[in-house]
Amino acid sequence: MKRFDLAMVRNRDLILGEGSLDESIEKICMNISENSSDWSFVHVSDLHVGSPRSYRFQPAWNENWQTARQQIQEIAPELVLIGGDLTRDGATHTGELNLVLEDLAQLGPECLIIPGNHEVGNKWSPDSSVAINSTYLRHYHNVFGASEWSHVRGEGINRVRFTGIDAFKLGSGLAEETELRDWLDQLEANSSCSNHVWMIHPALFADHFAEPDFDRTVDRVPWYFGLNRADRFYLWDVMKRTGATHVISGHIHCRRHVVVDGVHLHLAPATAFPQWGDRWPDGDDRLGFLEFSVSAGKITSRFVPLERTSDLQGYGPGGNPAVEGRDYSVAQEQPAFEPVRGA
Ligand SMILES: [Fe+2]
Numbered sequence: 001m002k003r004f005d006l007a008m009v010r011n012r013d014l015i016l017g018e019g020s021l022d023e024s025i026e027k028i029c030m031n032i033s034e035n036s037s038d039w040s041f042v043h044v045s046d047l048h049v050g051s052p053r054s055y056r057f058q059p060a061w062n063e064n065w066q067t068a069r070q071q072i073q074e075i076a077p078e079l080v081l082i083g084g085d086l087t088r089d090g091a092t093h094t095g096e097l098n099l100v101l102e103d104l105a106q107l108g109p110e111c112l113i114i115p116g117n118h119e120v121g122n123k124w125s126p127d128s129s130v131a132i133n134s135t136y137l138r139h140y141h142n143v144f145g146a147s148e149w150s151h152v153r154g155e156g157i158n159r160v161r162f163t164g165i166d167a168f169k170l171g172s173g174l175a176e177e178t179e180l181r182d183w184l185d186q187l188e189a190n191s192s193c194s195n196h197v198w199m200i201h202p203a204l205f206a207d208h209f210a211e212p213d214f215d216r217t218v219d220r221v222p223w224y225f226g227l228n229r230a231d232r233f234y235l236w237d238v239m240k241r242t243g244a245t246h247v248i249s250g251h252i253h254c255r256r257h258v259v260v261d262g263v264h265l266h267l268a269p270a271t272a273f274p275q276w277g278d279r280w281p282d283g284d285d286r287l288g289f290l291e292f293s294v295s296a297g298k299i300t301s302r303f304v305p306l307e308r309t310s311d312l313q314g315y316g317p318g319g320n321p322a323v324e325g326r327d328y329s330v331a332q333e334q335p336a337f338e339p340v341r342g343a
């Protein structure tokens with residue numbers, strides 16, 4: 001039973017119990033007011049903050065994050081969810097992990113963080129040298145701590161549970177996948193919360209919930225953006241069992257809102273750069289973040305677009321190049337690389 005329902009039961013007992021009706025109504029109002037502090041949280045994802053000491057660097061993405069950061073501070077939410085891909089290449093340049101952690105520590109509001117593939121490696125496949133692996137996972141853990149967590153924030157009917165995981169562990173076959181599944185299997189519902197918000201970096205699916213698995217050699221991008229069916233259905237069972245009301249994912253860099261079986265699936269926008277803007281009629285690849293308001297036990301959301309988009313020019317390849325063959329010559333230039341503004 002939800003907290004709100006419990007409050008209603010207690011209030012009915014008050015009405016039926018001792019005291020005048022006026023006293024009872026006053027107590028009810030006090031009870032509701034104590035339990036209904038409105039509050040807000042922000043979800044921001046795919047920051048891709050990089051460093052000019054790397055084989056590739058896009059200072060525009062750093063500047064976009066600083067714009068988002070300032071807008072978040074102006075909103076002053078109680079909580080900020082960071083949906084992964086904090087860095088450009090934190091998996092292989094662990095210094096980027098420390099830099100972004102220091103940045104977030106100065107943000108102001110509390111941050112709850114999950115990693116993306118740029119911190120812990122790509123969706124597992126046998127033909128990728130930069131796929132998720134235990135070394136990347138250990139580096140992330142050493143800086144950010146556990147990548148699976150479940151916390152409750154807010155009070156009364158506005159108590160919200162937040163659960164975050166590194167969903168790309170699923171299907172990896174790593175020892176860390178077994179540990180994650182053990183953790184998920186022991187996760188229980190929390191009836192004191194009016195909402196349960198899940199955070200994952202990849203989307204549950206590319207286009208629709210029941211879609212078949214994409215062939216990673218033919219349709220690599222949609223394969224790469226979502227979870228395989230077996231992992232999707234396993235995770236969905238855990239989400240449903242634990243009362244999921246919202247699932248927020250990143251990774252695709254295109255905003256979309258889909259409701260499946262009453263659960264709000266929010267595909268989050270990126271702050272760094274857009275992707276897949278022409279994939280769906282209801283997709284929106286504008287850069288920005290999501291603000292969620294919690295009131296009367298309900299969560300509403302709004303898109304906050306970046307106030308400006310950087311035109312700083314960078315260097316280096318996109319995609320997911322192998323570690324071998326990366327060219328650091330620009331990073332080693334003296335004097336050091338100085339970004340310039342584009343046309
Ligand atoms: Fe990303």
Ligand SMILES: [Fe+2]
Pocket residue numbers: 085116117118201250251252
């Ligand atoms: Fe990603």
